[in-house]
Amino acid sequence: MDMSVSLWCEEVEDEQSQNQSQTESRAQSQGAASSQLRAAWDPTVSGHRVIQRLLHVEERYMPSMLYITLIQRDPERREELAKWALEVCCECGCDETVFPLSVSLLDRFLSASLSIPVSPYCLAAGCILIASKLTECDNVTADTLCAAAEYSFHPSNLREMERVILATLRWDTAAVTPQDFLPHFLACVEEREDGDRSDSEREPLSTLRRHSDTLAAMCACDSRFLGAPPSLVAAASLNCALRGLGSKSSTQLAVMGEALAELCQTDLAVLQCYSEMIEYGLRQRLRSGLQQGPMEKDEEVENERPGTPTDMREIDF
DSSP states (O other): OOOOOOOSOOOOOOHHHHHHHHHHHHHHHHHOSOOOOOOOOOGGGOSHHHHHHHHHHHGGGOOOHHHHHHHHHSOHHHHHHHHHHHHHHHHTTOOTTHHHHHHHHHHHHHHHHOSOOSOHHHHHHHHHHHHHHHHOSSOOOHHHHHHHTTTSSOHHHHHHHHHHHHHHTTTOOOOOOHHHHHHHHHHHHHHHHHTTSOTTTSOOHHHHHHHHHHHHHHHHHOGGGTTSOHHHHHHHHHHHHHHHHTOSOHHHHHHHHHHHHHHTTOOHHHHHHHHHHHHHHHHHHHHHHHHHSOSSOOHHHHHHSOSSSOSGGGOOO
């Protein structure tokens, strides 16, 4: 007896449920500015056990060496798509995990097919759509992505591309990214700081997380980091963020570097090498941003800029 089973969701809302959802969305927008609720950080799901599991799984989602070699010979097209995906994620207000996951899906799809489709922006938009559905309660819509691409493709094309991506990746889309490691690395950094400094002297984790996220996003756009494991990118980004904030002594930075190298199971020299690569890439982007930007800037914008360079507003992606 043959039974064809499809995992594709073909749900269609009836008119009553659509009216109810519209009413609820209007009530939420009037009652609160943010409709998404997030669970608080649970320390019981962190620690070395979780890091070890992520390290074991991350190799499964690495692109092939053939793809990495081909891209690094001619990285312009891939970096163009990654930067466009970053712009779209920022404009749509996506969660910080959407962009790195969408780039991971993009690289894995291209690694499997070794060819760019007729509409590469439709491919990038399809990866964003899947990543948003996986990580957000209110995912970005197909119409929004089509508008971001100036309607170079239609929603029907985007949905068909989504099917192609899922079929190519065999529905294995929950890839490990640097953002998966960052909260666990930050928790370990906080534990080491507990005995060294008081609460008033300790660096806020939100600042370290924001700057580390920015540097990890920069690495996702740079094809030189394509073959680096996500754990190494996360550790190097956090290491650079600690350096850039300038709130720790050289001895403390050395201890933190050794701890991060131990967490991601790499040699300290390798971590320092990738940290220097990130700092070099950051200087390049800051330099190109100054060359391309206007000579006169508004004073109000200047006053809003942070004191350290590792912030999204300082980097011209």
